[in-house]
Amino acid sequence: MDIFVFLKMVPDVVEELLIGEDGKSLDTQWLRMKLSDPDEHALEEAVILKEKYGGTVTVVAMEAPEVEEVLFTAIAKGADCAVKLPGDWAGIQAPAIAKLFASYFSLTQHQIGSETLILIGSQAIDDLEGEVAPYLAEILGAHYVGVVTGIRLDEEKKKAIVMKEFAGGLRGEFELPLPAVLGVQAAEKPPRYVPVAKVRSIMKSTRIETVDVSPSEIISGLSVERLFIPEVAGKAKMIEGPPEKVSTQIIEILVECGIIRR
Amino acid sequence: MIIEMDPVTINIFGVSGYILLWIITLIAFGLFGKRIIAFIKLLLRAHPENRFDQLGKRIRYLITFVLGQKRLLHEYVIGIAHFIIFWGFILFAGTFGWNLLKGLFPFLPIPYADEIGIIRIFFLVFSLLVLVSLVFAVIRRAFFPPPHLQQSLDAFIIITLISLVVLSTLFGIGFRAVTVGQMEASLNPADNLLYKIFLGIPIDSAQGWHHMMFWMHLLVVLGFLAYLPYSKHLHLLASPFSVFFANIDRAGSLDVPGSKNETSAGASRWDEFTWRQLFNTFACAECGRCDRVCPALTSGYELSPRMIVHHLKEHLMEAGLRSKDDKTSEGDGLSPLIGKTVSVAELWACTTCYACMERCPVFNEHIPLIVNMRRYLVAQGSVDTTLQDVLTKMSRYWNSLGQSDRVRAKWTQGLDFKIKDARKEQVEYLWFVGDYASYDPRIQNITRTTAKVFQKAGLDFGILFEGERNSGNDVRRIGEEGLFEILKEKNMQALEKAQFKMIVTTDPHTYNTLKNEYGLNGTYQIKHYTEVLDKLIQQGKLRISKRLNQTVTYHDSCYLGRYNGIYDAPRRVLKTVGTKLVEMPRNRSKSYCCGAGGGRIWMSDQPGIKERPSESRIREAVSLRGVQALVVSCPKDIVMFQDALKTTGNEEKLSVKDISDLLCEAIE
Numbered sequence: 001m002d003i004f005v006f007l008k009m010v011p012d013v014v015e016e017l018l019i020g021e022d023g024k025s026l027d028t029q030w031l032r033m034k035l036s037d038p039d040e041h042a043l044e045e046a047v048i049l050k051e052k053y054g055g056t057v058t059v060v061a062m063e064a065p066e067v068e069e070v071l072f073t074a075i076a077k078g079a080d081c082a083v084k085l086p087g088d089w090a091g092i093q094a095p096a097i098a099k100l101f102a103s104y105f106s107l108t109q110h111q112i113g114s115e116t117l118i119l120i121g122s123q124a125i126d127d128l129e130g131e132v133a134p135y136l137a138e139i140l141g142a143h144y145v146g147v148v149t150g151i152r153l154d155e156e157k158k159k160a161i162v163m164k165e166f167a168g169g170l171r172g173e174f175e176l177p178l179p180a181v182l183g184v185q186a187a188e189k190p191p192r193y194v195p196v197a198k199v200r201s202i203m204k205s206t207r208i209e210t211v212d213v214s215p216s217e218i219i220s221g222l223s224v225e226r227l228f229i230p231e232v233a234g235k236a237k238m239i240e241g242p243p244e245k246v247s248t249q250i251i252e253i254l255v256e257c258g259i260i261r262r
Numbered sequence: 263m264i265i266e267m268d269p270v271t272i273n274i275f276g277v278s279g280y281i282l283l284w285i286i287t288l289i290a291f292g293l294f295g296k297r298i299i300a301f302i303k304l305l306l307r308a309h310p311e312n313r314f315d316q317l318g319k320r321i322r323y324l325i326t327f328v329l330g331q332k333r334l335l336h337e338y339v340i341g342i343a344h345f346i347i348f349w350g351f352i353l354f355a356g357t358f359g360w361n362l363l364k365g366l367f368p369f370l371p372i373p374y375a376d377e378i379g380i381i382r383i384f385f386l387v388f389s390l391l392v393l394v395s396l397v398f399a400v401i402r403r404a405f406f407p408p409p410h411l412q413q414s415l416d417a418f419i420i421i422t423l424i425s426l427v428v429l430s431t432l433f434g435i436g437f438r439a440v441t442v443g444q445m446e447a448s449l450n451p452a453d454n455l456l457y458k459i460f461l462g463i464p465i466d467s468a469q470g471w472h473h474m475m476f477w478m479h480l481l482v483v484l485g486f487l488a489y490l491p492y493s494k495h496l497h498l499l500a501s502p503f504s505v506f507f508a509n510i511d512r513a514g515s516l517d518v519p520g521s522k523n524e525t526s527a528g529a530s531r532w533d534e535f536t537w538r539q540l541f542n543t544f545a546c547a548e549c550g551r552c553d554r555v556c557p558a559l560t561s562g563y564e565l566s567p568r569m570i571v572h573h574l575k576e577h578l579m580e581a582g583l584r585s586k587d588d589k590t591s592e593g594d595g596l597s598p599l600i601g602k603t604v605s606v607a608e609l610w611a612c613t614t615c616y617a618c619m620e621r622c623p624v625f626n627e628h629i630p631l632i633v634n635m636r637r638y639l640v641a642q643g644s645v646d647t648t649l650q651d652v653l654t655k656m657s658r659y660w661n662s663l664g665q666s667d668r669v670r671a672k673w674t675q676g677l678d679f680k681i682k683d684a685r686k687e688q689v690e691y692l693w694f695v696g697d698y699a700s701y702d703p704r705i706q707n708i709t710r711t712t713a714k715v716f717q718k719a720g721l722d723f724g725i726l727f728e729g730e731r732n733s734g735n736d737v738r739r740i741g742e743e744g745l746f747e748i749l750k751e752k753n754m755q756a757l758e759k760a761q762f763k764m765i766v767t768t769d770p771h772t773y774n775t776l777k778n779e780y781g782l783n784g785t786y787q788i789k790h791y792t793e794v795l796d797k798l799i800q801q802g803k804l805r806i807s808k809r810l811n812q813t814v815t816y817h818d819s820c821y822l823g824r825y826n827g828i829y830d831a832p833r834r835v836l837k838t839v840g841t842k843l844v845e846m847p848r849n850r851s852k853s854y855c856c857g858a859g860g861g862r863i864w865m866s867d868q869p870g871i872k873e874r875p876s877e878s879r880i881r882e883a884v885s886l887r888g889v890q891a892l893v894v895s896c897p898k899d900i901v902m903f904q905d906a907l908k909t910t911g912n913e914e915k916l917s918v919k920d921i922s923d924l925l926c927e928a929i930e
């Protein structure tokens with residue numbers, strides 16, 4: 001089993017988000033990046049699958065501030081190999097990200113076959129449509145299911161049997177042959193904790209590989225015209241007091257708005 | 263008439279008494295020595311720890327806590343009985359050794375101990391006192407056992423043996439008195455008394471009885487010696503050493519001086535503990551004092567400090583002594599110790615309140631054991647999800663609340679003066695504010711009040727703003743040693759850049775780690791804000807303009823009180839502001855933990871507990887007549903007790919107040 005997990009850093013919303021001078025992007029001075037939560041689940045699921053079925057886990061991430069720490073942590077959690085794709089990828093959109101990830105396979109001459117399983121977080125806070133995984137599957141010619149909450153393999157390890165959640169508490173089970181790209185919503189268990197000492201010792205003993213991707217090949221089909229904070233549309237007004245007074249006030253407001261006539 | 267009083271000269275079943283004595287002695291000492299050597303070998307295989315410093319203080323500990331039995335007298339009734347039995351034991355063991363020496367080496371120019379009149383008086387007095395104490399001990403065990411006293415066959419065996427030792431001595435000197443006759447007896451009040459009692463026995467048989475008593479005494483004591491290290495009564499031998507090797511002056515520190523081992527991986531097997539940690543198991547007498555004061559156990563959590571030590575002993579005997587140990591971990595992925603003998607739930611239940619260690623008469627150290635095993639769990643990634651969430655936040659934002667580290671000093675915005683930035687200008691006091699005081703909206707008002715009081719007193723103080731990080735006290739007690747190291751490094755870097763003379767902290771937990779674990783104590787004084795407030799009042803820098811006519815009670819936080827001995831400063835402040843202080847039954851070193859320490863504040867409750875420690879404490883405060891407020895000096899106490907006020911429905915009866923609030927009210 002060759003399991004690949006593609007990781008993406010997203011803006012940390014714990015920090016205040018400010019819009020940059022260009023009006024099209026976030027102010028990088030105040031921006032802190034963190035690993036996208038669903039990607040963390042994808043990584044956890046990959047490590048769980050490795051523990052169950054054997055194989056190797058390779059994590060691949062676009063370069064971003066603090067990404068090294070994320071990659072070392074991934075190794076501490078059980079990944080075998082961590083790869084960084086250098087470059088300035090700020091503002092890159094889903095189709096381009098998919099192309100970028102796909103180019104990892106062509107550049108490293110990794111054969112995608114019946115042993116290959118690719119996991120990506122099914123969404124990210126800057127990609128709510130969850131487009132990266134299906135685009136990537138399309139480029140690689142692999143099968144795809146998204147919003148997955150459980151993965152197991154058949155006896156021959158040639159097919160993935162995945163659980164997908166639907167609205168109204170319904171669940172669907174899908175079977176798809178490998179190679180496959182799965183958009184992971186949640187891992188079987190919450191992502192594990194790795195102690196700081198372990199990450200620190202991994203930092204000393206392990207190296208992160210880099211694979212150079214030429215940015216010119218990566219063209220995004222979309223660009224942001226304007227980024228803005230939604231304007232406040234007006235506030236609710238609380239009317240307090242005894243019921244008689246409140247009802248008189250409500251009538252006055254309705255009259256004022258022209259909804260009823262006195 | 264010359265009467266042969268030397269009991270060793272006789273023949274028993276045709277065998278010379280000397281030879282018999284030598285054989286019995288060698289067997290007993292052989293069995294004893296074999297076991298003791300095995301124990302010492304185990305200790306040598308454990309991790310090193312330097313407990314050989316401060317010899318003067320260690321000797322003083324021996325005098326106070328072994329000879330003086332100070333901690334046993336906390337429970338004074340059984341304490342006095344133990345005191346008598348202990349001193350009786352010293353007398354009997356000492357004279358036994360003496361007699362044995364004389365018996366084995368008859369050429370020594372010394373008499374037997376009971377040939378000396380004054381010693382016979384001691385024998386008589388102590389025999390009677392010890393017998394009374396033993397009767398008392400049996401009655402206590404049989405009819406009024408305190409909770410958590412380990413009832414074992416061992417205990418009754420030992421009581422029987424001690425009784426036999428005492429009775430054989432008593433009867434021995436009695437028969438001696440008859441044998442030697444009135445002449446000598448008349449000079450000695452003990453002999454006189456005994457002579458009268460034993461008078462009915464003919465001299466001939468009395469001599470035989472006297473010899474019989476000598477041999478019985480000998481057999482019992484040597485049997486005792488051989489049996490001792492195989493029972494819990496090993497504590498008789500081990501506890502003086504345990505006291506001697508106590509963690510002197512560093513109660514609040516989890517550092518292991520002299521250790522070269524990587525500590526972050528923790529311990530899951532006996533040889534991963536330090537030798538002093540293993541020594542706990544030898545010294546424990548299973549008296550249950552620790553259990554009786556444990557807030558987790560009292561609340562119905564699955565934790566017994568006594569059993570933690572006991573389980574480690576079982577594991578040590580099983581895996582260490584009998585080598586019944588496959589080095590690989592078994593089915594559940596945990597070690598033979600953790601997850602099997604010691605449950606994961608009980609390790610997480612500890613609040614690290616220090617009550618058990620404070621009470622332990624032999625200075626056993628339960629918390630380092632628990633933390634060491636927690637470290638192992640953390641290293642395995644076996645961490646409660648809520649706790650994991652906090653640790654993740656802490657390693658990213660450097661605070662437990664998971665807020666941006668850039669807004670750490672946002673609480674200062676509500677002040678009408680500016681607080682100095684200690685990184686940019688020199689201050690006298692560097693205020694290490696702490697997470698809860700900085701971020702928690704329930705506490706921020708109190709923090710601002712404290713700032714106002716400092717300002718009013720003209721205190722020259724500043725803060726580190728976003729340079730401050732969580733101090734790591736609780737992180738370390740959770741067992742995340744690596745994260746503690748990073749937090750400490752970051753804080754040390756920030757402190758190095760700042761210019762100040764003293765550090766003042768809000769949180770007692772912060773206080774503890776800065777004072778005892780940061781290695782700052784030689785360079786700077788570390789003060790708790792209650793100490794600073796107390797000092798400001800004494801210097802006349804804070805004038806009380808309004809006496810508060812309130813009746814209050816005060817809760818000693820574990821890390822301020824038991825850990826660091828600060829009991830009086832907050833009480834003096836309360837007195838100055840004019841409150842009437844009514845103490846709770848559990849006050850000062852007996853204070854009852856709020857349940858927040860050791861990372862418990864971030865963990866979920868075990869299902870099925872009776873009541874939370876904080877709820878028990880609220881009930882205690884509410885039961886005091888006329889008390890309007892529970893005064894605290896720890897931000898976590900505010901959080902815990904305000905919650906408990908709601909869950910126990912006591913919001914109308916009591917309020918929880920910080921000491922700063924009261925002081926501010928009184929100076930305005």
